[in-house]
Amino acid sequence: MTDHSSDSFFSRLKAGLGKTRELLFMNVEAIARGIGPVDEKVLSDLEEALILADAGAGLAHEYAEQLRAKWRRGELPDVEALRAALRRMIAETLAPRMVPLAVAPPYPFVVLVVGVNGVGKTTTIGKMAHWLRGEGHPVLLAAADTFRAAAIEQLKVWADRAGAEFVRHQEGSDASAVAFDAVRAAAARGTHAVLIDTAGRLHTKAPLMEEMRKVVRIVGREIPGAPHEVLLVLDATNGRNAIAQAKTFREFTGVTGLALTKLDGTAKGGVVLSVTREIDAPIRFIGVGESVDDLRPFDAAAFAEALF
Amino acid sequence: MFENLTEKFQGVVKALRGQGRISEGNIEGALREVRLALLEADVNYNVVKDVTAAIKEKALGAEVLASLSPDQHFIKIVHDEMTKMMGGEAQELDLARRPPVPIMLVGLQGSGKTTSCGKLALYLQKKKRSPFLVPADVYRPAAIEQLKVLGSQIGIPVFDSNPGADPVEICREAVRFADRNGYDTVLLDTAGRLHIDEKLMEELRRIKEAVDPSDILLVADAMTGQDAVNVAKAFHGKLSLSGIVLTKMDGDARGGAALSIRAVTGAPIKFVGVGEKLDALEPFYPDRMASRILGMGDILTLVEKAQETIDEKQARELERKLRKSQFTLEDFREQLLRVRKMGSMEELLGMIPGMGGKLKDLKGAAPDEAELKRTLAIIDSMTREERRNVKVLNGSRRKRIALGSGTTVQEVNRLLKNFQQAEAMIKRFSQAGGRKAGRNLPFFR
Ligand SMILES: Nc1nc2c(ncn2[C@@H]2O[C@H](COP(=O)(O)OP(=O)(O)O)[C@@H](O)[C@H]2O)c(=O)[nH]1
Ligand SMILES: [Mg+2]
Numbered sequence: 067m068t069d070h071s072s073d074s075f076f077s078r079l080k081a082g083l084g085k086t087r088e089l090l091f092m093n094v095e096a097i098a099r100g101i102g103p104v105d106e107k108v109l110s111d112l113e114e115a116l117i118l119a120d121a122g123a124g125l126a127h128e129y130a131e132q133l134r135a136k137w138r139r140g141e142l143p144d145v146e147a148l149r150a151a152l153r154r155m156i157a158e159t160l161a162p163r164m165v166p167l168a169v170a171p172p173y174p175f176v177v178l179v180v181g182v183n184g185v186g187k188t189t190t191i192g193k194m195a196h197w198l199r200g201e202g203h204p205v206l207l208a209a210a211d212t213f214r215a216a217a218i219e220q221l222k223v224w225a226d227r228a229g230a231e232f233v234r235h236q237e238g239s240d241a242s243a244v245a246f247d248a249v250r251a252a253a254a255r256g257t258h259a260v261l262i263d264t265a266g267r268l269h270t271k272a273p274l275m276e277e278m279r280k281v282v283r284i285v286g287r288e289i290p291g292a293p294h295e296v297l298l299v300l301d302a303t304n305g306r307n308a309i310a311q312a313k314t315f316r317e318f319t320g321v322t323g324l325a326l327t328k329l330d331g332t333a334k335g336g337v338v339l340s341v342t343r344e345i346d347a348p349i350r351f352i353g354v355g356e357s358v359d360d361l362r363p364f365d366a367a368a369f370a371e372a373l374f
Numbered sequence: 375m376f377e378n379l380t381e382k383f384q385g386v387v388k389a390l391r392g393q394g395r396i397s398e399g400n401i402e403g404a405l406r407e408v409r410l411a412l413l414e415a416d417v418n419y420n421v422v423k424d425v426t427a428a429i430k431e432k433a434l435g436a437e438v439l440a441s442l443s444p445d446q447h448f449i450k451i452v453h454d455e456m457t458k459m460m461g462g463e464a465q466e467l468d469l470a471r472r473p474p475v476p477i478m479l480v481g482l483q484g485s486g487k488t489t490s491c492g493k494l495a496l497y498l499q500k501k502k503r504s505p506f507l508v509p510a511d512v513y514r515p516a517a518i519e520q521l522k523v524l525g526s527q528i529g530i531p532v533f534d535s536n537p538g539a540d541p542v543e544i545c546r547e548a549v550r551f552a553d554r555n556g557y558d559t560v561l562l563d564t565a566g567r568l569h570i571d572e573k574l575m576e577e578l579r580r581i582k583e584a585v586d587p588s589d590i591l592l593v594a595d596a597m598t599g600q601d602a603v604n605v606a607k608a609f610h611g612k613l614s615l616s617g618i619v620l621t622k623m624d625g626d627a628r629g630g631a632a633l634s635i636r637a638v639t640g641a642p643i644k645f646v647g648v649g650e651k652l653d654a655l656e657p658f659y660p661d662r663m664a665s666r667i668l669g670m671g672d673i674l675t676l677v678e679k680a681q682e683t684i685d686e687k688q689a690r691e692l693e694r695k696l697r698k699s700q701f702t703l704e705d706f707r708e709q710l711l712r713v714r715k716m717g718s719m720e721e722l723l724g725m726i727p728g729m730g731g732k733l734k735d736l737k738g739a740a741p742d743e744a745e746l747k748r749t750l751a752i753i754d755s756m757t758r759e760e761r762r763n764v765k766v767l768n769g770s771r772r773k774r775i776a777l778g779s780g781t782t783v784q785e786v787n788r789l790l791k792n793f794q795q796a797e798a799m800i801k802r803f804s805q806a807g808g809r810k811a812g813r814n815l816p817f818f819r
Contacts, residue, residue, distance in 0.1 A: 114419055117413060117419045117600065118418075118419050118600045119600065120416075120599040120600050120601075122413070122414065123409075123410050123413040123414065124410075182597070182622070182625070183484070183486070183622060183650070184483070184484025184485065184486060184595065184622075185484060186483070186484060213650075214520070214650075215488075215519075215520045215521075215523035215524050215527070216516040216517075216519035216520035216522075216523050217516075217520075219515070219516035219519050220514070220515045220516035220517075220519075220520070222516075223515035223516060224515060268622065268624060268625040268626075269625070269626075270624070270625050270626045271624075301484065301595075301597075303482060303595070303598055303599065303601055303605075304595070304597045304598065304599055305416035305597065305598060305599020305600060305627075305630070305631070306414055306415075306416055306599065306628075307416070307597040307625070307626070307627040307628075308597075310626055328482075328483065328484075328568075330568065331482070331568045331569070331570065331601065331605075332568075332569070332570060332601055332604045332605075333599065333600075333601035334601075337599065356483070356513070356514070
């Protein structure tokens with residue numbers, strides 16, 4: 067990825083948090099300051115902080131119980147140690163998910179991007195294209211969102227920004243036909259990466275989900291092994307429904323990677339702790355803004371740091 | 375999915391079932407279940423605390439309704455309280471003032487503002503108003519184009535915004551344009567933004583100042599999690615929202631954010647979006663939303679219906695009969711009629727607590743409306759004595775009844791068998807469940 071150190075990632079997240087200091091609740095703040103001894107109140111505040119990060123009541127309780135046991139064994143002398151322990155636990159849980167997306171031969175490497183409406187699929191593709199171009203890869207964007215008004219134009223803007231090739235059909239045409247033409251063109255031209263943008267769809271709509279399955283099949287028939295990545299985009303602002311999204315998209319499209327967007331807000335995206343229990347795909351990227359370079363590789367420790 | 379949630383919530387019911395009344399001692403478990411259900415539905419943690427406290431207070435102070443068992447009564451209290459918090463009645467846009475009436479749509483990125491603008495335009499057009507669409511998102515690629523496409527799909531004019539201009543100027547200019555051209559309602563589609571982006575939040579405030587909108591609607595995604603309160607607080611603090619549009623309700627999100635947003639802003643939810651098509655906009659029904667968040671709409675409907683159809687005196691009488699084992703075909707008939715009044719069989723089976731998951735196996739077993747009619751005809755063809763004492767029904771009497779009701783002897787036999795089963799079941803219930811168990815289930819078959 068380009069030269070963004072995890073430092074600037076930290077500062078961005080922290081800056082986001084700083085702005086909302088007044089929105090945070092006092093007791094959570096006390097934990098954030100890391101002062102004082104551990105007691106039942108502090109433990110339940112921590113559980114609350116996890117719930118407020120969308121980790122879910124069940125999971126928050128699990129973590130709190132584990133910490134309580136440690137505390138009873140005398141392993142957590144103060145709040146600072148408590149926080150560090152929780153961060154370590156979360157970072158360890160998520161560490162195996164830190165597998166960056168490797169765009170490698172045989173080319174074209176085909177990425178299908180899926181997700182519900184408005185999560186940031188198109189924007190993430192734009193950012194990915196920019197990153198891959200920076201690494202010297204020729205990239206092609208496929209406008210397979212043929213449904214939403216002006217979705218094709220939106221992706222075209224990103225293709226121009228990133229210096230990527232662009233394949234499109236008419237609005238309203240068949241998504242798999244666009245994907246098919248795109249991978250064909252990429253194979254003919256020696257393009258390294260094809261990023262296929264798709265229309266947002268709620269996972270509950272079976273016909274639309276079947277349409278995705280068809281794209282997977284058609285692309286795979288044309289290029290053996292494709293799509294090499296099915297990237298499910300999740301919005302950090304979403305709560306527990308992300309679990310159902312992940313399960314259903316996996317069932318229909320065989321999700322191989324996740325992107326978690328909008329982490330530049332105050333939503334923490336703690337639901338990925340539950341999502342990664344349900345599906346074993348790694349988290350490839352996080353999105354921290356709307357500009358071309360607001361994409362970062364997922365870092366488990368940094369994520370845990372920003373979570374509560 | 376839905377059945378799952380229904381079953382999960384039935385933990386609440388079980389905790390209270392068989393208890394004489396709601397008390398400090400037996401309510402804790404049920405409240406914990408409510409709390410978990412609300413959190414899993416994405417209701418904000420702090421809002422959940424307030425809601426459960428209110429429910430507890432109501433439940434402990436409540437007069438026990440004789441027609442409901444404590445578990446059903448508790449569910450009713452939960453539902454009523456949630457409905458109240460959700461805002462009681464559906465609320466309309468404020469269109470009373472002198473046109474052009476500006477309406478501003480605001481919200482986070484990707485929440486569905488542009489689509490909602492198109493939907494509202496179509497909705498207003500159907501109400502015989504002449505709406506005007508204004509794209510004021512100069513940041514997101516092709517956002518202006520998106521609204522133009524939507525406008526042309528529904529034949530509603532769209533302001534030709536200059537992507538290089540200041541959104542405040544675009545809105546001011548567009549309202550003037552609407553005034554000059556006779557459009558009476560102006561829908562301002564603002565760019566999605568983070569609530570902590572001070573510069574962009576200030577831009578919204580300036581738009582508000584420039585055009586003085588009659589409605590400022592926060593467009594929020596039904597899938598939003600705990601962060602909904604922070605978002606709603608910030609937008610409300612800056613703009614004083616007049617209402618909420620809750621989008622993507624056609625999915626399976628339970629939509630707890632609705633309660634959170636409502637709780638922190640006090641603003642009514644005016645519309646819900648239920649699809650990508652431009653006519654997929656509906657008014658908001660607080661009671662339905664309460665059921666949805668709780669994941670248990672079906673049980674509640676049963677409770678309500680049971681309340682309407684079974685009055686207390688009847689219930690006591692039935693109970694007395696059960697105790698004395700005097701349950702007759704006349705009572706059976708009455709039960710059948712009650713069942714029918716409450717709704718179709720399949721619908722009803724789905725509503726019975728504990729049956730959600732077993733619905734599929736039971737569907738075939740339930741008598742349909744035609745069968746119900748025949749059953750009633752059979753009972754009606756009996757003499758009073760026969761109805762009160764089935765033991766007298768010998769072969770020739772059965773033949774006569776079959777003839778009189780236009781059925782067959784086999785059908786008469788089947789009915790009698792069903793009745794005996796129902797009788798046995800009722801006895802079991804009244805022994806196992808104690809005082810109140812018998813009265814809540816409608817018996818048939
Ligand atoms: N703040 C923020 N906004 C984002 C991010 N990713 C996408 N967006 C915005 O979210 C909205 C929806 O994004 P889009 O890519 O069109 O979503 P799609 O419908 O899934 O393709 C747009 O306004 C994007 O600019 C992110 O990481 N942070
Ligand atoms: Mg898109």
